[in-house]
Amino acid sequence: VQLVESGGGLVQPGGSLRLSCAASGFTFTSFAMNWVRQTPGRGLEWVATISGGSAFVHYADSVQGRFTISRDNAKNSLHLQMNSLRVDDTAVYYCSRSDDYLDYWGQGTLVTVSS
Amino acid sequence: IVMTQSPDSLAVSLGDRATINCKASQSVLYTSTNKNYLAWYQQKTGQPPRLLISWASTRESGVPERFSGSGSATDFTLTISGLQAEDVAVYYCQQYYSTVLTFGQGTNLEI
Numbered sequence: 704v705q706l707v708e709s710g711g712g713l714v715q716p717g718g719s720l721r722l723s724c725a726a727s728g729f730t731f732t733s734f735a736m737n738w739v740r741q742t743p744g745r746g747l748e749w750v751a752t753i754s755g756g757s758a759f760v761h762y763a764d765s766v767q768g769r770f771t772i773s774r775d776n777a778k779n780s781l782h783l784q785m786n787s788l789r790v791d792d793t794a795v796y797y798c799s800r801s802d803d804y805l806d807y808w809g810q811g812t813l814v815t816v817s818s
Numbered sequence: 819i820v821m822t823q824s825p826d827s828l829a830v831s832l833g834d835r836a837t838i839n840c841k842a843s844q845s846v847l848y849t850s851t852n853k854n855y856l857a858w859y860q861q862k863t864g865q866p867p868r869l870l871i872s873w874a875s876t877r878e879s880g881v882p883e884r885f886s887g888s889g890s891a892t893d894f895t896l897t898i899s900g901l902q903a904e905d906v907a908v909y910y911c912q913q914y915y916s917t918v919l920t921f922g923q924g925t926n927l928e929i
Contacts, residue, residue: 747924797866808868811866
């Protein structure tokens with residue numbers, strides 16, 4: 704199993720960013736996928752989950768209405784569209800596979816929201 | 819569901835036992851299956867979290883036997899018996915009973 708995130712970077716408050724996660728080594732459609740973020744001050748924070756067939760999505764209250772999780776099962780990829788970014792969205796963003804629990808994690812991509 | 823770990827930080831001598839506690843604000847035991855929806859993760863500096871234990875007490879493949887999980891409903895414990903230098907890390911508990919996944923604040927384990 705390999706999960707590789709990309710798309711992080713520096714963005715101004717109010718801006719947008721799209722994160723991607725390339726998955727390999729498993730049957731992608733069989734697993735829900737998640738985004739989890741981490742900051743020194745707030746620890747690990749779950750952001751969003753999408754089911755294998757994209758029928759079910761769930762968001763943390765802190766990102767509801769601003770972030771959109773999606774997946775492309777033909778390309779074994781997971782995405783997180785982040786709009787209206789705020790300073791407190793600054794974090795390392797991990798993609799993670801669900802088998803109920805989070806059994807595999809990528810290395811993470813850093814998102815910095817600053818003017 | 820709020821997950822609260824104790825202590826925040828812990829220093830243990832090599833070869834000794836480390837005990838980390840995790841308390842859930844409500845039960846994470848699914849009574850129809852008698853399973854606790856509780857996982858433990860280890861995170862070393864500069865690395866992503868690594869799953870150690872699922873279902874409160876099931877050790878993942880490749881995890882040393884010195885790591886064990888116990889507890890039920892709202893109170894859980896991660897025990898590391900015979901601490902090794904490579905066990906220095908931050909340890910997190912996490913519940914997956916709710917679709918809103920939540921983590922404990924982490925316990926920093928030092929030698």
